[in-house]
Amino acid sequence: MSEKLVIQSHRGPYTVVFDDTLLSDNARLFEGTPHFLIDANVARLYASDFHAILDYPNTIVIEATEENKSIEKTIPVIERLVLNKVRRDHTLVAIGGGIIQDITCFIASTLLRGLSWRFVPTTLLAQADSCIGSKSSINLGATKNILGTFNPPQNIFIHTGFLETLEQKDVQSGIGEIIKVHAIDGVKAFDRLAADFDRLFDDRAVLLKYIRSALLIKKRFIEEDEFDRGIRNIFNYGHSFGHAIESATNYAVPHGIAVAIGMDMANYIAAERGLLPEEHYHRMHTTLRKNYGEYATTSIPVDVMLSALMKDKKNTSTMLGLIFPVGADAEIQRVQVPPDEIFRSQCAQFLAEITV
Numbered sequence: 569m570s571e572k573l574v575i576q577s578h579r580g581p582y583t584v585v586f587d588d589t590l591l592s593d594n595a596r597l598f599e600g601t602p603h604f605l606i607d608a609n610v611a612r613l614y615a616s617d618f619h620a621i622l623d624y625p626n627t628i629v630i631e632a633t634e635e636n637k638s639i640e641k642t643i644p645v646i647e648r649l650v651l652n653k654v655r656r657d658h659t660l661v662a663i664g665g666g667i668i669q670d671i672t673c674f675i676a677s678t679l680l681r682g683l684s685w686r687f688v689p690t691t692l693l694a695q696a697d698s699c700i701g702s703k704s705s706i707n708l709g710a711t712k713n714i715l716g717t718f719n720p721p722q723n724i725f726i727h728t729g730f731l732e733t734l735e736q737k738d739v740q741s742g743i744g745e746i747i748k749v750h751a752i753d754g755v756k757a758f759d760r761l762a763a764d765f766d767r768l769f770d771d772r773a774v775l776l777k778y779i780r781s782a783l784l785i786k787k788r789f790i791e792e793d794e795f796d797r798g799i800r801n802i803f804n805y806g807h808s809f810g811h812a813i814e815s816a817t818n819y820a821v822p823h824g825i826a827v828a829i830g831m832d833m834a835n836y837i838a839a840e841r842g843l844l845p846e847e848h849y850h851r852m853h854t855t856l857r858k859n860y861g862e863y864a865t866t867s868i869p870v871d872v873m874l875s876a877l878m879k880d881k882k883n884t885s886t887m888l889g890l891i892f893p894v895g896a897d898a899e900i901q902r903v904q905v906p907p908d909e910i911f912r913s914q915c916a917q918f919l920a921e922i923t924v
């Protein structure tokens with residue numbers, strides 16, 4: 569057991585513990601009366617480490633797919649929990665990435681008017697970003713993340729050993745969110761990360777350093793604006809475009825990679841609209857492009873993407889609410905943009921350029 573980070577929330581403080589003994593000793597996950605919701609791939613890959621959890625009657629194994637993160641597919645999970653006689657003093661324990669987190673957090677917010685929950689994030693994206701911040705987001709059919717709640721877990725246990733078994737695309741996806749958090753922190757933080765970019769993939773100590781710094785940067789914003797009414801909005805940098813890209817490709821592009829393409833697109837359009845010096849677009853483009861790599865050639869139909877973008881939570885009835893870097897310091901800000909022909913052609917131009 570090593571260091572601990574404390575996050576303040578409307579429910580009081582909760583802790584992130586960097587815990588490298590979790591696989592050899594997971595008794596602490598059984599505290600209280602737990603109900604485990606575990607990712608099917610994690611259950612398979614860590615079957616011997618987690619045999620006590622997998623043999624336990626109140627364990628539900630879930631395939632981590634966007635389809636399973638829908639309200640429709642959440643209902644059978646709730647039915648299983650009810651069948652397993654879940655009570656208000658029981659605790660849900662999520663073991664997996666952002667998808668298992670979102671399902672568990674959403675159920676914990678609503679079932680029996682609220683249950684406590686704990687989280688063992690097993691993906692880079694979940695360890696470096698989504699595990700803190702209280703949010704759950706659930707899909708309604710094909711509409712991504714339209715239902716949600718704010719409900720922090722009681723504790724988060726980060727064991728970076730889980731990252732060893734991630735597929736390359738899921739490492740890139742987590743790095744997409746790490747880039748976003750550092751770009752929000754400012755040009756210097758982004759440049760430091762960009763200089764270390766290649767080492768993120770082959771030096772675990774460097775990656776751990778950036779997991780910690782991403783959590784510390786995010787902590788500042790979520791403690792000031794947990795309910796996303798003001799400053800926290802800028803954490804949606806890359807996300808309006810990213811979610812639209814995920815929808816338009818039927819989730820062929822993993823979340824954090826879509827966010828990396830989305831940041832590049834936001835920078836490109838901000839520069840085209842004269843909001844941002846063009847050299848800033850180029851400064852970030854090299855790193856972003858490396859991170860989304862082979863996904864640059866994924867076909868992203870512009871009109872399907874735009875119609876998904878029109879459904880974004882941050883829009884008003886007439887304007888798109890987008891997050892752009894603005895000005896000489898590339899400060900990340902919310903900007904209202906009309907969904908007109910000029911905007912459409914800027915999106916089309918960007919998508920055509922990256923496939924070259």
Ligand SMILES: NC(=O)c1ccc[n+]([C@@H]2O[C@H](COP(=O)([O-])OP(=O)(O)OC[C@H]3O[C@@H](n4cnc5c(N)ncnc54)[C@H](O)[C@@H]3O)[C@@H](O)[C@H]2O)c1
Pocket residue numbers: 607608609610613632633634637664665666667668669670690691692693694697698699700701703704705713730731732733734735738741742823824
């Ligand atoms: N609630 C939030 O604050 C928040 C923030 C960002 C993203 N999200 C959501 O998170 C989701 C993306 O999460 P994610 O990137 O963690 O992906 P994920 O949960 O979809 O997992 C990605 C893949 O990795 C597998 N996996 C998980 N742990 C593994 C391990 N240790 N070894 C091998 N494979 C493993 C999963 O089975 C899955 O196939 C999206 O739905 C996104 O909307 C939520």
